[in-house]
Amino acid sequence: MNYIHAFTDPGTPERAVIGGKGLGLVRLAAAGVRVPPGFVVTTASYRDFVAENGLSEEIDGLVRDVDHEDAEALTAATRQIQERIASGALPGGLDERIAKAYSALGTGEEVYVAVRSSGTAEDMGDASFAGLYDSYLDIRGAEDVVDAVRRCWASLWTPRCAAYRKRLGFDHRDAEVAVVVQQMVAADTAGVLFTANPLTERTDEYVVNASWGLGESIASGIVTPDELILDAATLAVKRSTVGSKQWRIDRAAAGSGTSKTATTAQDAARRCLDDATAAELGAQGRRILELCEGIPQDIEWAVSDGELFILQSRDITGAGFLWEEDIESWQSAPDDEETVWSHTWAEAFWTGAVTPLFYSVRGRELRNSDERLFTLWGFDDLAKMRRFKYRRNTVYFSSDADRIYYRNLLPARLRKHSLDNLPPDWRDEAGAARFDPAKAARMYARVRALTTDHGPLRTIKSVYRFIDDRAAEANSPSAAELRLLSDHELRKEIASKIKLFEDYLTVLRPAFHVYATTAFAILRELLAAWYDGDNPYVFQDLISGLPKRTAMLQEQVDLWELAAELRRSSTVVALLEKSTNGAEFFAAVREEPAGADFCSRYDEFMAAHGHRGHQDRDLWYPRRSEDPDIDFQSLRSLVAADSPSPVDNEHRLVAKREEVTAEVIERIRAKPFGSIRAELFKAVLDYIHRFLVLRDDERPFADAITMGKKRAFVELGRRLYERKLIDDPDDFYHLAEYELYDLLDGRVSRKLVRAKVRNRRAVFDKFIARSEIPADYLRGNTPMEVDDGTDTGLEGTFAGVGMSRGSVTGTARIVGDLRDIGRVRRGEILVCNSTDPGWTPVFGLISGLILEAGGMLSHGACLSREYGLPAVNLPGAMQKIPDGATISVNGDTGRVSVVTEDD
Numbered sequence: 001m002n003y004i005h006a007f008t009d010p011g012t013p014e015r016a017v018i019g020g021k022g023l024g025l026v027r028l029a030a031a032g033v034r035v036p037p038g039f040v041v042t043t044a045s046y047r048d049f050v051a052e053n054g055l056s057e058e059i060d061g062l063v064r065d066v067d068h069e070d071a072e073a074l075t076a077a078t079r080q081i082q083e084r085i086a087s088g089a090l091p092g093g094l095d096e097r098i099a100k101a102y103s104a105l106g107t108g109e110e111v112y113v114a115v116r117s118s119g120t121a122e123d124m125g126d127a128s129f130a131g132l133y134d135s136y137l138d139i140r141g142a143e144d145v146v147d148a149v150r151r152c153w154a155s156l157w158t159p160r161c162a163a164y165r166k167r168l169g170f171d172h173r174d175a176e177v178a179v180v181v182q183q184m185v186a187a188d189t190a191g192v193l194f195t196a197n198p199l200t201e202r203t204d205e206y207v208v209n210a211s212w213g214l215g216e217s218i219a220s221g222i223v224t225p226d227e228l229i230l231d232a233a234t235l236a237v238k239r240s241t242v243g244s245k246q247w248r249i250d251r252a253a254a255g256s257g258t259s260k261t262a263t264t265a266q267d268a269a270r271r272c273l274d275d276a277t278a279a280e281l282g283a284q285g286r287r288i289l290e291l292c293e294g295i296p297q298d299i300e301w302a303v304s305d306g307e308l309f310i311l312q313s314r315d316i317t318g319a320g321f322l323w324e325e326d327i328e329s330w331q332s333a334p335d336d337e338e339t340v341w342s343h344t345w346a347e348a349f350w351t352g353a354v355t356p357l358f359y360s361v362r363g364r365e366l367r368n369s370d371e372r373l374f375t376l377w378g379f380d381d382l383a384k385m386r387r388f389k390y391r392r393n394t395v396y397f398s399s400d401a402d403r404i405y406y407r408n409l410l411p412a413r414l415r416k417h418s419l420d421n422l423p424p425d426w427r428d429e430a431g432a433a434r435f436d437p438a439k440a441a442r443m444y445a446r447v448r449a450l451t452t453d454h455g456p457l458r459t460i461k462s463v464y465r466f467i468d469d470r471a472a473e474a475n476s477p478s479a480a481e482l483r484l485l486s487d488h489e490l491r492k493e494i495a496s497k498i499k500l501f502e503d504y505l506t507v508l509r510p511a512f513h514v515y516a517t518t519a520f521a522i523l524r525e526l527l528a529a530w531y532d533g534d535n536p537y538v539f540q541d542l543i544s545g546l547p548k549r550t551a552m553l554q555e556q557v558d559l560w561e562l563a564a565e566l567r568r569s570s571t572v573v574a575l576l577e578k579s580t581n582g583a584e585f586f587a588a589v590r591e592e593p594a595g596a597d598f599c600s601r602y603d604e605f606m607a608a609h610g611h612r613g614h615q616d617r618d619l620w621y622p623r624r625s626e627d628p629d630i631d632f633q634s635l636r637s638l639v640a641a642d643s644p645s646p647v648d649n650e651h652r653l654v655a656k657r658e659e660v661t662a663e664v665i666e667r668i669r670a671k672p673f674g675s676i677r678a679e680l681f682k683a684v685l686d687y688i689h690r691f692l693v694l695r696d697d698e699r700p701f702a703d704a705i706t707m708g709k710k711r712a713f714v715e716l717g718r719r720l721y722e723r724k725l726i727d728d729p730d731d732f733y734h735l736a737e738y739e740l741y742d743l744l745d746g747r748v749s750r751k752l753v754r755a756k757v758r759n760r761r762a763v764f765d766k767f768i769a770r771s772e773i774p775a776d777y778l779r780g781n782t783p784m785e786v787d788d789g790t791d792t793g794l795e796g797t798f799a800g801v802g803m804s805r806g807s808v809t810g811t812a813r814i815v816g817d818l819r820d821i822g823r824v825r826r827g828e829i830l831v832c833n834s835t836d837p838g839w840t841p842v843f844g845l846i847s848g849l850i851l852e853a854g855g856m857l858s859h860g861a862c863l864s865r866e867y868g869l870p871a872v873n874l875p876g877a878m879q880k881i882p883d884g885a886t887i888s889v890n891g892d893t894g895r896v897s898v899v900t901e902d903d
Contacts, residue, residue, distance in 0.1 A: 003045040003094055004101045007038050007182075017042050019118025019178035024292075024313045031291050033284065033310050038113070038182030039101040043120060045094050046153055046176055053088035055081075059157075060173055068166045074159045081157040086150060098149065098181070099142035105183050112138045112184040112251060114311075115148035117155055117177050121170065132161050133177065137216055138184055138251045138258050145181060152179045185309045186251055187302035189272045190215035191225060193281055195232075195289045196296035198316055200781055203296065204325040205238065206230040206282050210273040212263055213248035215300055215311070222247050222260075226271050228278050235282035237275050244268055273303075280308055288313050293749035296321055320759045324390055327356045327736045330364040333386035337780035341389050341396035342421045344776060347853025350395050351834040352616025353767045356760060357713060359390045360736035361498060362617075369505035376450060377443040379408055391781070393760075393767040394774045399423060403430045408443070409514065411435040414521035420855065423777050423786055453507055456515040456687065460694050462507050467701045473500060474704040475611075482715040487744060490716060494737075497709045504705065508698060516691040522684050530668050530677060536892070537805050540856070541660040544865045545653030547689055550696030555609050556646045556840050559631075563638035563841075564645075565601055569594040576636060582628030602631075611707035612700060613838045615818035619710045620733050633822050634841035641826065643844030649866045661685065692857075699837075716740060727754065734760040770816040770833070770878055790875060796898035800874035803856055804864035807890040808848040809899065814883040829889055831877050835860040843867045848889040850877045850896060864891075872896055 005013055005022070007029040015023050022040035029035045050056055059081050066077040105111050117133030134155035136148040155161065156177045165172060191210035196203040208228040209218055217223045224243035231238050245268050252259045273281075281301060288297055292313065300311040328335070346354075350362075367388065374383035382401055389396040399422050406415050407430070416431045447454045453462035477485075477493065485493060527538060535541065549557075566572050571594045579585035586602075589595035606625060613624030613631065624630040668678045717732030717740075725743050726732060732740055734757045742748040766772040775783030790798045813828040815821060818838050824830060829848040832839075836859055843849075843863050849871040851860045864871035870891035874880065877896070881887060886899040 003042055003048075003091070004097050005040045005042055006101060006104070007035065007040075013042070016120050016176075017044070017178070019043065019120050019180075020314060021116060021118035021312055022178050022180050023118075025180060025182070027291060028288065028310060028313060031287075033288065033291075034308065035310050036183040036185055037105050038180060039105075040118065041094075041098060041149055041179040041181065043176040043178045045091060046156075046178070048091040049085075049088060049094075049153070052091055053084070055084055055088065056173070058084065063162060063172045068163050071159065074162060078157045078159050078162050082154040085154045085157070090146070095142075095146050098146050102142050102145050102181065105181075110140050110142075112140050112186075113145060114180075114182050114184050115139050115145060115152060116180045116182070116312075117152040118180045119156075120176050120178070132158070132164060134158075137214065149179045149181075153177060180312075182311070184251070185302040185304045185311070187214050187304050188212070190300075190302035190311075191218055191273075193285045193299040193301055194296065194316060195285045195299065196316065196319070196321055197229070198296075198319040201319055201321050202325065202781065203321055203323050204232045206232055206235075206285055208273065208278055208281060210271075211243070211245045211248065212267055212272050213250045214258060215302060216258065217245075217247055217249045217260075220249075222249075223263075226273060228271075228273065230278060230282045232282075232286070235279040235286075237278055240271065242269065242271055245272065277303060277308065284308065284310060294752035295755060320762065321755070322392070322759055322763060323756050324392075326739065326756075327360055327390050328363075329736065329738060330360060331367070331386055331388075333384060335386055335389075339386070339389075339780065340399040340423060340426075340784070341391075341778040342399045342402070342423070342776070343394060343396050343774050343778075344853075345397035345402070345421045346395040347834065348421075348855055348858060350617060351836065351853060352618055352621065353393050353764060354390070354395055355393070355618055355620045355733040355764065356390070356736045357733050357740070358618045358620070359395060360738070361709065363388045363390065363395070365498060365502045365505060368502050369509060372506050373509060376446060376454075378439070378446055379405070379443070382408075389778070391778065392772065392774065393764050396778055397421060399426065399777070403433075406430070407433045407435065408439055410518065410521060411437070413525060414518065417521040417524055418517055423784070424789065425786075447510075454510055459507065459511045459515065460690055463511065463694060463698055466504060466507050467698065470500060470504070471701065471704070474701060474708055476708070477711075479711050479715065482712055485715075487719070490712060490719075491741065494709065494712045494716070497705060497712065501702075501705045501709075504702065508702075511691060511694060516688070516695075519684055519687050519691065523688060526677075526681055526684065527664070530671060530681070531664055533663060533667055535660065535663070538660060538664065540805065540865060541656055542664070542685060543688060543692060543857075544862070545650065545655070545657035546693050546696075547654070548693050549650065550693050551700050552696040552837060553646060553650065555612065555700070555837065558605050558609070559634060559841065560638060560645055562598065562601060562605060563635050565598045566635060566639055567642070569598075571595075572598060573639060576632075576639060579632070582630070582632030585632050586628050609700070612703050614703075614836065615838050616834075616836055617706070619706065619713060620730075621818075623707060623710075629819065630838060633819075634838075636822065637824070637841040637845055641841075641844035643867075646866070649868075652868075653866060695857075713740075716744070720744065725750070725753075726757070731757045731761075734764065768817065773876065773879065776875070790880070792895070794897075798874055798877075798880055798896045800850070800872040800877075800894040800896055801855075802871070802891045802894040803851070803854075803858070803861035803873055804849070804869055804871035804891045806848075806868065806870035807888065807892065808870050809886065809888045810847045812850075812881050812883065812885045812887045813846075814878050814881065816878065829887060831881055831883075833878065834858065835863070843869065848891075850874050850881070850889060852877050 005018055007026055012026055018040040025035055062077040062080055066073050068074055114137050116135040119133055134152055139145055139148045156175055165175060189210055189212060194207040197205050197207050209225040211217050211223050211225040218225050223245050225245060226243045228240045229238045245263050247260055248263050249258050249260050285299055288299060296316045297313045298316045299313045302309050302311055371383045382404055385401045387398045387401045402421050406418050412432055412435060419427045419430055422430055531538060566576060571592060572589060575588050575592060576585055579588060590599055610625030611623050614621040665678050668674055668681055671677060720726045720732055720743060721729045743753055777784040777786050792799045811828045812831050813824050814831045815823060821842050824842055824845055826845050827847045830846045831850045834851055834853045848869055849860055849864050851873050852875055854860055854873060861871055870889050872889055872891055872894050874896055881898060882901045885901045888897045888899055
């Protein structure tokens, strides 16, 4: 029986033979890492020891019958097991084999060794037995080594180990342990290196803990060590903290064991590891990280007489690394740790959960488009800044960049309307910052001179022209055609779609973020200065009821008319009501003669709008062409609501806008230079109406490009799954674009890919379930405490921002996922994070709306005004308001009150 395996023996036994710690050391030694020599006493020796001493049944009986929640009883039972191990006879010849292997470590003299337990389940998945088994330092002499091996075996049966195995569901009969015997290093300095930051979970920095003497002082927790944070790319020290290092542990002056002495004041006050040695350590850590397939490592190290030794390495456990820095690999600008990041921007423009795949594509598209625009405008400082950050399945936007952008773009009087994405305590200073009119003038001059498709009016025309010219490209190829492409051609198709969207954004974004932003600010200022009427909703009324029916409104009308078609047949309505899901209903209605007209119209609707209907923008969210439940739930809601046609709402809002517009113009004309003022007002309002029509007209085209990308990535994911490169068909959403290509090309470890997908999916699921709420602001990667402004001082009453006039009292219905929209009943008040067009059908049922995210021009706010529903923006509403509670919503004041929590 092979009881001993030296680090230098050929071959690498399995974990079950030499344990996790032994396996790591054998692999490191085989790779040429400077590891002190040693050997492993294999699990076979422990197994034979138990068998030859007849301990199996005795151990099983003691452990099986004891109450593991009874500390006293468990201690008594495990003490008996440990006593039997201490007195049992070793398997034949084991003590001689250990003595022989031990003597081979020295050069004629007995060396000091560390004797450490090496568990077979140590640091695997969710089980971390690190620190539970015993280790013994500075053991000298063969007899003492054999005794230490026994004690390591016995440590398998401490009360805490037995309780831990029970809690994790491990069978005690399978408990085994190997033992590592390794020559000790007389360390001047020692400690731990983490090849990722277990506290912040960043994988682009290493963490070093260091103290004088042996590393046992850190492991036992008796000192506060020095801490150094290394940049993983450069190995430079980013920051360091000098710990007190009040004690040091060294080899005992005589015999075996160690001694503890106080650190001198001089040593306690200085770092024990210089930058050069830290970089050398980091380089070794990087090498070991590669050997361990990219899985972050917890590495024990020591420095003796200027030489660096690696004592052991194991996977870091207990930290949910997401490798978000890998998802950001497309970024070229530096990631300044002092940058302040805002989540409010994403709540308006990038709602919902964001997968690594979509961020790696859309973030790069936005970055490339912005850099082209900023360079065109002469905003070179912005072109060089990092403006997006990915964190835990959502996106943050740089407040530092936002502050510079609006300072460049708008004078202070107009700028104050565009600072909502900045932290509240920044806004006054940012609003008052000096405006450089010459810089702004140069921007407009450059736009005029260097482009033919930019400018306030040219941009709008250019967007429509782009849509007309590129529609066929956006909508092809089909999923069947994509299957016929080679891997190389499929990548080219993805790149083509990404370039199409970048080009589109470059034409589109000036309309949103320059001209419309300016026009809205001017309109507010004109109303404040020139309107002296008593309509507090004048701004809302002027921007509602557009002069032209938009593409998105037409989609609402088409869906409403489908519901009206259903209502004409009681037979079809009965099918709708008794069906349990969309697939069942649409299959049944196609077999029903009374449903023929509906099916014909529905096929036309799908041809035009099949790429839409999704809850949020990410590729992960299903579109109606992929999920029949989307329209099934929508049609059920519309049939049940029997609400007026969107056309009726359109006519009502148009009439109201025309009435209010006439009143405002009449009042302006009555002022000095009234005719000139009125013409200026009409020009600004006309531009805003043009923009708002554009905003709703362009979205279906943008969604068509996104759907084209989704079809291509779904095909790529299908190939990865078919080739067994991912474990589940939808794993590809949790990998960045380049990570998918690395996997396809065999350039990445499957172990690392599995870890990334597993950890990222877990956080994604929490986001979808709304069990983890993103911080509103970050500084670097650290959440900032910022008052959300909702506290009124009155229990159950919150101060939000009104988005649509009116007040209502009703039952609050919390809906975090569009798939749960069927929970909403007529007259209830919908409380959700945000809405996209997929939510539209429910507006005919509800009596009010509370959104956590979005402003006056958000989809939910606009639809609320169309349907005459009170609406309020209230950050954190889904946590503040209990589901089923009776609440009052005032869209005039923005106040929300919980009347009663009874459902």
